[in-house]
Amino acid sequence: MSEQYHAIYEELGMDVALHEQMVQSIHEGFERCVLSQTGRPEGMAYFDSLVEAAHGSRVQEVLDHKAAGGAFIGTFCIYVPDEVAWALGVLPLALCGGTGFTVPYAEARMPRDICPLIKSTLGMAFSGCCPFGGIKDMAVGETTCDAKKKTWDVMAAWGINFHVMEVPQTKGERTAALWAAEVEEFRTRLEELSGRKLQADALTDAVRVMNRKRRALAELHAFRAEERPPISGTDVLVVTQGALVDDPERFSEHLEALNEELAERVTQGISPVAEGARRIMVGGSPAVMGNWKLHHLIETSGGVVVADESCTGTRYFEHLVPEIEDDVDAQLAAIADRYLQIDCACFSPNAERMENVVRLAQHYHVEGAIQYILQYCHGYNVEAINVAATLDEIGVPSLTIETDYSEEDAGQLRTRIEAFMEMAPAVR
Amino acid sequence: MSEQYHAIYEELGMDVALHEQMVQSIHEGFERCVLSQTGRPEGMAYFDSLVEAAHGSRVQEVLDHKAAGGAFIGTFCIYVPDEVAWALGVLPLALCGGTGFTVPYAEARMPRDICPLIKSTLGMAFSGCCPFGGIKDMAVGETTCDAKKKTWDVMAAWGINFHVMEVPQTKGERTAALWAAEVEEFRTRLEELSGRKLQADALTDAVRVMNRKRRALAELHAFRAEERPPISGTDVLVVTQGALVDDPERFSEHLEALNEELAERVTQGISPVAEGARRIMVGGSPAVMGNWKLHHLIETSGGVVVADESCTGTRYFEHLVPEIEDDVDAQLAAIADRYLQIDCACFSPNAERMENVVRLAQHYHVEGAIQYILQYCHGYNVEAINVAATLDEIGVPSLTIETDYSEEDAGQLRTRIEAFMEMAPAVR
Structure with a gap:
């Protein structure tokens, strides 16, 4: 290779x-x-x-x-x-x-x-x-x-x-x-x-390059709100993971092409997702390239991941940076401001995240949420309590899974996820 | 009771x-x-x-x-x-x-x-x-x-x-x-x-109350630099733990009396510490009231704890607050400044802690250091690597122990601590 x-x-x-x-x-x-x-x-x-x-x-x-x-x-x-x-x-x-x-x-x-x-x-x-x-x-x-x-x-x-x-x-x-x-x-x-x-012009250009990538990703993720998404959650994850390592301009170009194909698929009613698949939001820790474990388990257990409330999901592409010309300081301030909107579990309190969890669950018509906690990640692990309570308030059942990169617990996780799928009430 | x-x-x-x-x-x-x-x-x-x-x-x-x-x-x-x-x-x-x-x-x-x-x-x-x-x-x-x-x-x-x-x-x-x-x-x-x-006068008074406690604790801990300390490390820990819950004025009064007794003991050559006991510094996570596990193990395995580089040790009482009169703002600023000198593992980088570890190891004539890590405490656990390297540079051997509040691992810990005592070279 x-x-x-x-x-x-x-x-x-x-x-x-x-x-x-x-x-x-x-x-x-x-x-x-x-x-x-x-x-x-x-x-x-x-x-x-x-x-x-x-x-x-x-x-x-x-x-x-x-x-x-x-x-x-x-x-x-x-x-x-x-x-x-x-x-x-x-x-x-x-x-x-x-x-x-x-x-x-x-x-x-x-x-x-x-x-x-x-x-x-x-x-x-x-x-x-x-x-x-x-x-x-x-x-x-x-x-x-x-x-x-x-x-x-x-x-x-x-x-x-x-x-x-x-x-x-x-x-x-x-x-x-x-x-x-x-x-x-x-x-x-x-x-x-x-x-x-x-230089001001270079910075504005750079903001445009990154915004273009964010827009393309937002468009990609938006397809997941469809009743039968034209793309699997695993594939959306693969794309989003790629955003973290690829050349941003080339990446956007290819993603824009993929988005066109997906729009066409929606028109034609083409979807890789089985009818009746449970609409699942995955939230919490990121799943970076090499890590497809949870999405794979969910999507081979009767579910489809329709939202990623994570750093390899919405946290990465939501919020554009205002494109300010001829003013480096103002542009830098706008950049700082944009990043501070990321609702990482490092913030205490983290009311913004609770609002976002509700917004995403509703926007993507989520039927269940799986909180993905990388083992020993205290931040997302403890915050999972508040997130579960928040989801419960809007009637979305949730399951918190703490796991590492090994495959040792895959069987046990599958059993838990399958049980969760059966439990999750269809709210569509 | x-x-x-x-x-x-x-x-x-x-x-x-x-x-x-x-x-x-x-x-x-x-x-x-x-x-x-x-x-x-x-x-x-x-x-x-x-x-x-x-x-x-x-x-x-x-x-x-x-x-x-x-x-x-x-x-x-x-x-x-x-x-x-x-x-x-x-x-x-x-x-x-x-x-x-x-x-x-x-x-x-x-x-x-x-x-x-x-x-x-x-x-x-x-x-x-x-x-x-x-x-x-x-x-x-x-x-x-x-x-x-x-x-x-x-x-x-x-x-x-x-x-x-x-x-x-x-x-x-x-x-x-x-x-x-x-x-x-x-x-x-x-x-x-x-x-x-x-009020300014109340704040100055409060600073004096807390400084008095700090001075008394500093005096207590200073006795540990003696060749044969007049008090065990376990007892010093008991006193320091008490500082966190007792009335500060009453506490200081009693501690000042204890310090007088200890001074007398030094004069008379009275010590509960066996001759030849290895001089150990414990550093890292705090051991609060109810938790005497590690000190007990060390002091019943041929060691004496002569320094506590922790929040139930030096971090608690070092650095007095300047006693400023008639100026609330200046007094508050001095308070803020004093607390920011605490070298908690939450700081990155934490060069101050490395300097303090060296200073304490030398001041207390430490022959070995045991880094005490409360299980899952990432801060002190990861920082233990740099602390061990720092100690190694000045020729102080160290052992890192990660443990919880249970007694289940006491036997295993005792074995490790005893082996460490035998390994630690006498540098006196």
Whole structure:
């Protein structure tokens, strides 16, 4: 598969054989969970290819970008404003791991009881399986959870060039000012890294690039409100995951084409979703590339995922940034403001999230919600109590599932999900 | 034991029989871990009595305080500035649970994989075993960890009057301003609660009261630097735990008397510590009243705990607040500034903590450090990596222990601790 990049991997000092095994393991999961589906839109072919590209052609693109004098940063959270990087010719790429393959390599050096997403990410670096780790000019962390926050400190102590953005924990005037200052500091840090000054026109252009991607994703997700969605929830997840790693312009182009195909499918009444499938909203922790476990279980247990209330769902694309011209400061302020609308569980209280959960459940005609909690993710795990109560108030039954990246609990989860499907009352 | 307060407990709607069982279970642990020691200072009698008082006479005192028109708040973190409450006639009391007895009651309603301190605290409330929960006028939470932060949201949703202070996650000018504003808001909230205005003289007095307690604790802990400390580490922990719940003036009075006794002991060469006992620093998570597990294990395995680098140790009493007269704003600013010196693992990066770990290890002539991690406490757990590396640099071996409030792992821990004692090189 990724043989043509072996020379590059050798040069990057990676463990080529182990990396090949990892890619193979990801591909097996992809075949089992995604490619096994039937009635998929033709336009999915491009997004399917991104899974392979993430450990192949995308690496080459990053190297080409660097060879042309551009900088490259790794990020771990959708709170990091890509626009600012993009406008400075800095390529940002989400380095979040979705494979269980590398988890043991992290557990050898870090506490076992931190979330699988962090462990997968770190394990990829520790095992020599991350093509991007060694070529990034800087890593950008944030303070959205204890485990990540403290991990950045450890990585910094181990010599990795880390910039940490403080995402506040409450929302209000004071913390909005704090966050705006953090965005401003991010700009300064990236100006130093890139050796460029942030220009108004470049920033407006970057905002447009990212907004275009957000609009295309919003359009994609909107199809899920259809009585019989023209695309499965698993496929929507695959597309959204791709948004975190692909070139934004190329991504938007392909997504706009897919959306056209989906509109046509709606007109023609084509849907891969079985009639009577339970309409499920998945909420909570993100499911990044490599992780299709829950969506696959739901959609092979009589359900269809019609909404993703997560960082690989609505949290990623909702809220456009106002496109302001000729005023860097105003544009930066608008960017800061947009990101602060993300209703991450890191905020206390998080009334906005409760409102959004209700809005999404109603908009997508949800019949049941499954709260997806990555094991040891305190934020979404504890907040699940308030989310379940909120859903209960509007008559939407919910099930909270805490799981990791392994397949060990798949049978048990399937039993619970099937029981939930039978329980969930049809409210259509 | 607490029979004389049964009528009060009935009136508070508590589960009197269960509460009695809990008190009994705490007392059994106290006998096993604390009272079983020999050669204890006479002055410990008062501090021993605080364990019983916490579920007896202290409740009566709080009720008397309320009957006299004073307000009462429950706190869960040493970041909450007691001075501000005290100056407004508001009695603050730390409601942190140190007993495993109530943990199952929390696990029935909350995720199991959050730390035992939070579960013990919540379980006490849920099981009708907390005398203070029902009489507090307000609970004051903070944002020092994900699990607590999100728990406050759940409690607020369940109708508990919660005020949450945002403790920042990085240290710098911006966040110092944020924290100062949080202290100011805390003042406003307590002024509303108490119906009083904060007066300069009352605030200065309150600062003096708390500083007196800090000085006395600092003097107590200083004795541990002696070659043969006149008091065990377990007893120092008992005293420090008492500081979180007792009346501060009475506490200081008794502690000053104990310190005199200890000074006399030093002169006379009296020590309960066996010659050649390994000098151990315990660092990381706090051990609140009811929790004497680790100190007991260390001090019955050939060690003596000579330093507590924790919220029930140095973090609690180091740094006095400058005593400023006739200027409420300046005094509040000084208070905010003092608290921001606490090097909680919630800060990223946490260079201050590394410096303090080195300073304490050297000052107390530490021969080994045991990092005490309450299970699922991501902050101290991940930071343990950097702490261990820091200790290693100065030649202090360390052992990281992650444990909960149960006794199930006591045997295994003892084996590990004994092995560590043999390994730790004497550096005296």
